[in-house]
Amino acid sequence: MAKITFDGIEVEVPDGTTILNAARKIGGGVVPPAMCYYTPLKGSGGKCRACLVRVAAGSTKDPRPMPKLVASCITPVQDGMVVENTTSQQVLDVRKGIVEMLLINHPLDCPVCDQAGECDLQNFAFEHGVSTTRYEEERRTFEKIDIGPYVQLHMTRCILCYRCVYTADQLTDGRVHGVLGRGDASEIGTYIDKVIDNDFSGNVIDVCPVGALTDKTFRFKQRVWFTKPMNAHRECSHEKCNGHVTLWYKGKDVMRVTARKDEYGEVKEWICNECRFDKKETTDWILEGPAHVDRSSVISQGHYELPVVNPQIIADLPESTIRDLQQNPPLKLGGLNG
């Protein structure tokens, strides 16, 4: 075990844990943002530099500070390490710089982007960025590439986190997905016109932190903050998929199906394309209850869960709102589950 001090808070974690995961053990506002690191994906991390932190003391044995900021997602802790994240002005300044870099070639088309509302870049920029830009040049754009019937690749929005590349590499057989080109001309490619065609290809949508990979069966159907996530499951015949998903409802219609994500937006159990794209009826699923969305606050801001937990609040609401709420599926949990 190693004991470290993170932003003045002591935490004990097993040896080999990364600084980021140690911070996640503390949780809350001290956790550095991560745009490219993704726990289930081996080799991910270190690329976006959003999670840079200052190591003020390397370890008990060698208490010298590290000369440069380090990527917390890939740097393992040492016993006695002292890490500064939100307590270091240098870290906050650099993070602002990272936001700026990530945004200079981003199209900022949030109003028409399906990812808006659950976009890591949007959240990151909102929390750490500045509202103006110093970039006057033309932004980088890419030609659209068709990569199959289910997934839309919108390369212009990509921040090259490599998550989808690792997903395609580690989850699916026969690699057809990688990075082509170099520098700011790099792009996610599927080797000319090979379509991502396998049972788990849809997971690249979930791992994408921005709107570069979106669900073609959900595109332009609904803003995510108007939909209501419900956890559900089904008996899936696919051996690698256990059918644990989140259904996103608008009224009584299932708008889309995604894998379940934790508070850091990470999928713990991958789902197959059948569950994701073909099962869009409530009758296909056994509902478990509302899914709680912590971080992307814009989704949770309707607090649709509250009336269920606290009937007192319903009494204080205007009649029309109560009527709306009663017509929403989450309020009729019992009925839906049969």
Added chain:
Amino acid sequence: MGRKLLTEHVNVEGIETFEVYRKHGGYRAVEKALKTMTPDEVVDEVKKSGLRGRGGAGFPTGLKWSFLAKPEGVPRYLVCNADESEPGTFKDRYLMSKLPHLLIEGMIAGSYALGARTSYIYIRGELLYVLRILEKAIAEAYAAGFLGENILGSGYSLDLHVHPGAGAYICGEETALLESLEGKRGNPRNKPPFPAVQGLYARPTVVNNVESIATVVPILNLGGDEYAKIGVGKSTGTKLFSACGHLNKPGIYELELGVPVEEFIYSDEYCGGIWKGRELKAVVAGGSSVPILPKELILKTAAGENRLMTYESLSDGGFVTGTMLGSGGFVAMDETTCIVKNTWNFSRFYHHESCGQCSPCREGTGWMEKVLHRLEHGHGSMHDIDLVVSVAKQIEGNTICPLGEAAAWPVAAAVRHFRDEFEWHVKHPHEATRPGAVYQGAGVLA
């Protein structure tokens, strides 16, 4: 003229063949090492010699070797970094094409010291003709029993391979080089783990520059202590410098470290002064990545002492008034050189060569290039000068590999030392964009 340890026989007819090289004392170091020394003794000699990495970072080679993890039953590798692509640096190409057996001899001695049974020379893809020279020399060494099974009856076996790169500057970064050597996309790896623990094929690996490995040969021939007597302070031995730019005699020079910069530029023994009788304006002393210095600061340190061709003297004053010895790519610029254009040109190179893996470098190098392009072409504003420095600062130190710094340092240094020239481009765009126009100093228009 100082001693020449690497290039002593470079002009001998046929030195690239095994027989002639052997006749001129070649492969003595290998014989000495394999027959009379243990691997650890070889490492100790290199440590004693004080040899510092010749690829640019200047990290002590012996120390690097001693960091190599040596778990039982796991192969180890020595990889020679011959991916020399830094603008201004061309010493390794010269060394390999003229003296291929010197590198091979160094590779054998180094591999023996590290316990490597297979070693690689990763050569820049564009240097195809050098690759052919090396392959021919390796075949000769195999035939003479210096490579392969049971070398010189010592029981030590070594296989040596040459592998060409595919044209990316970034593959000169050691972990990107290893990725490329493994057949993958040449993206630098996250560190830790360092190559000394998990390098090529996740095995302990040492990556050294061509010149560092070649220098092991004279170190073993002379003895580490004797080698350490050459040079000044911690800059021991001799080093190759590739001098280019506006010099009377550009070329490769092997210098005992410690020659004054002024002597190197102006003495007839070396570069012979600035061409066409012009004045020196600025020098990039160690390849395009190191900060540029104006004439006053490259000849004398801020304290007024003569600057010497050593690691310490060139970096005297930090980045405020100093630079770095780097890889030895010495670029001299005369008074007709436009620093803004030159800086833009360098930044264009780094923009083109950024691997695109981490965001500050991928986005920042392109941004700097665009702003510098604007400044050079008379569309810039005063604000742009500060902007480009600020972007450079946002890249520096925040990237996975040193390419970020390599892109940021020259830009920051150019503005630091030649700010008035940048301002002149903003204030007098018509003058500045006239063909051949160059800033002549405060208040003077070209």
